[in-house]
Amino acid sequence: MLTMEGVSKSFLGVRVLHDVSLTLEAGEVHAIAGENGAGKSTLMKVLAGEHAPDTGTVRLDGTEHSFTHPSQAQAAGIGIIHQEFALLEHRTIADNVFLGREPTRRGFVDRRAMEERTDQLLTELGESVKAGLTPRTYVRDLPVARQQTVEIVKALASDVRVLVMDEPTAPLAEHEAGLLHGLVRRLADRGMGILYISHRLREIFELAQRVTVLKDGRHVITARTAETDTDQVVRAMVGRELGAYYPPRAEPGEWGDAVLTVTGGGNRRLRGIDLTLRAGEVTGVAGLQGSGRTSLARALFGAAPFTEGSMTVGGTSLRPASPRQAIRAGIALVTEDRKAEGLALRQSVRDNALLVTRAVPTRGRPPAGRGLTRLLERVRLQARSEDQQAQYLSGGNQQKVVIAKWLAAHPRVLLFDEPTRGVDVGAKAAIHTLVRELAREGLAVLIISSELPEVIGMSDRVLVMSDGRLAGELPAGADEEDIMRLATGHPDHSDAA
Numbered sequence: 001m002l003t004m005e006g007v008s009k010s011f012l013g014v015r016v017l018h019d020v021s022l023t024l025e026a027g028e029v030h031a032i033a034g035e036n037g038a039g040k041s042t043l044m045k046v047l048a049g050e051h052a053p054d055t056g057t058v059r060l061d062g063t064e065h066s067f068t069h070p071s072q073a074q075a076a077g078i079g080i081i082h083q084e085f086a087l088l089e090h091r092t093i094a095d096n097v098f099l100g101r102e103p104t105r106r107g108f109v110d111r112r113a114m115e116e117r118t119d120q121l122l123t124e125l126g127e128s129v130k131a132g133l134t135p136r137t138y139v140r141d142l143p144v145a146r147q148q149t150v151e152i153v154k155a156l157a158s159d160v161r162v163l164v165m166d167e168p169t170a171p172l173a174e175h176e177a178g179l180l181h182g183l184v185r186r187l188a189d190r191g192m193g194i195l196y197i198s199h200r201l202r203e204i205f206e207l208a209q210r211v212t213v214l215k216d217g218r219h220v221i222t223a224r225t226a227e228t229d230t231d232q233v234v235r236a237m238v239g240r241e242l243g244a245y246y247p248p249r250a251e252p253g254e255w256g257d258a259v260l261t262v263t264g265g266g267n268r269r270l271r272g273i274d275l276t277l278r279a280g281e282v283t284g285v286a287g288l289q290g291s292g293r294t295s296l297a298r299a300l301f302g303a304a305p306f307t308e309g310s311m312t313v314g315g316t317s318l319r320p321a322s323p324r325q326a327i328r329a330g331i332a333l334v335t336e337d338r339k340a341e342g343l344a345l346r347q348s349v350r351d352n353a354l355l356v357t358r359a360v361p362t363r364g365r366p367p368a369g370r371g372l373t374r375l376l377e378r379v380r381l382q383a384r385s386e387d388q389q390a391q392y393l394s395g396g397n398q399q400k401v402v403i404a405k406w407l408a409a410h411p412r413v414l415l416f417d418e419p420t421r422g423v424d425v426g427a428k429a430a431i432h433t434l435v436r437e438l439a440r441e442g443l444a445v446l447i448i449s450s451e452l453p454e455v456i457g458m459s460d461r462v463l464v465m466s467d468g469r470l471a472g473e474l475p476a477g478a479d480e481e482d483i484m485r486l487a488t489g490h491p492d493h494s495d496a497a
Helices: 039-048 070-075 093-097 110-123 146-158 174-189 201-207 230-238 293-300 323-328 338-342 351-354 357-359 370-378 397-407 425-442 454-460 480-487
Strands: 004-012 014-024 029-033 055-060 063-065 077-081 162-166 193-199 212-213 218-224 258-266 273-278 282-286 308-313 331-334 413-417 443-450 461-466 469-475
Touching: 004 039, 014 029, 014 039, 014 055, 014 193, 029 039, 029 174, 029 201, 039 055, 039 077, 039 162, 039 193, 070 077, 077 146, 093 110, 093 146, 093 397, 110 146, 146 174, 174 193, 201 230, 212 230, 218 230, 230 425, 258 293, 273 293, 273 443, 273 469, 282 293, 282 425, 282 454, 293 331, 293 413, 293 443, 323 331, 331 397, 338 397, 351 357, 351 370, 351 397, 357 397, 370 397, 397 425, 425 443, 425 454, 443 454, 454 480, 461 480, 469 480
Parallel strands: 014 218, 029 193, 029 212, 077 162, 162 193, 282 443, 282 461, 331 413, 413 443
Antiparallel strands: 004 014, 004 055, 055 063, 212 218, 258 273, 258 308, 461 469
């Protein structure tokens, strides 16, 4: 169906793609993997007509194309769904599906035709996908997973034959990602070719028939997923084994005293929370979307405070009523949405790293000069300079700046909500190593993650949330099935429970 051959691209004299070749078959899901900066998105933007290649050819069904504008690629049957959705929140699903291509009747927009065609497309995707959606539903009222469905319907309305999906599950919880996978398989069964960019290795092997790895703008390997494994893909991406993802856990004797305790904690979202975080220990929190994981972190941080129960920090009774109180007590929260809640994107790396210490007096002296430089080196930040704006950093480096911001405040409790969401495998390994180093230095660390392998690989013990409560606790190395039994409220068959 698709052949890209010898594609090269430079920006301001810097070569970002070096003679990259790729093929896609009808009905195939072909995964594209690689670290941030490997050239994945640039290659896809060449295909979608957003960038003209310096050299190389693009062929669809054997016919060569030279796209100079996205509209040309779209007319040829190529669509792209970016990680950041291109939707108008205050318009309906039908409005978004036909944006710029509205059917007309007697010189006016034919809304009935738009809505009938949108309803037909939703029906074609299946009742489970359509459930709760109508053409007149406003996008602002939809969760992220449903907004992604609207992007897919837009592609179908344009008669797309080759669909590029850039990190489609990055903002999704695990069960939402499962629903998306089913939808992707359904599209492939209809003969659509899908190029699927993902940092999640497990979903690549569950979903794709082939995987291509790019590194530094060069093609490294293309292999059938049935004939390779995650270790080979990781080696191709970053030059190390998968085992380097998760540094060794601490031994129980290495843990210190309790730094934070909660007894009978509750609020509108949580109930009966009994929790202890120890110095030197990494505690994982698992659970389905809506189970209360993020609510737990926000309660500990005072953003959505506990209204019931008691809490101590460093042996002192304190139930933070605001983030400012929590910060002064030594509690830090790396939120799940770094762009909306973690960074001032148009400010420099330096200013972002000092956001907390400038706003709230804390236990330690704010870093300055060489001290700040050492802090940024500590988190393994890769940036042109401390003056570079945060918006121009990769996702992994943005996350490192957020972590540096909190380390500058010298916390004793560090809460991570989805610490590696939308981060490439190299940055993941660096963040995992840093987390374990911080725990060894005596911080109490809590990690919330939708990726069960991350929870299991990083945690000294695992807490499982379900319906706003702690459903159970499992030891290090817990089994995924045992976690899911607790998360779904069916622990009876779990020996560990």
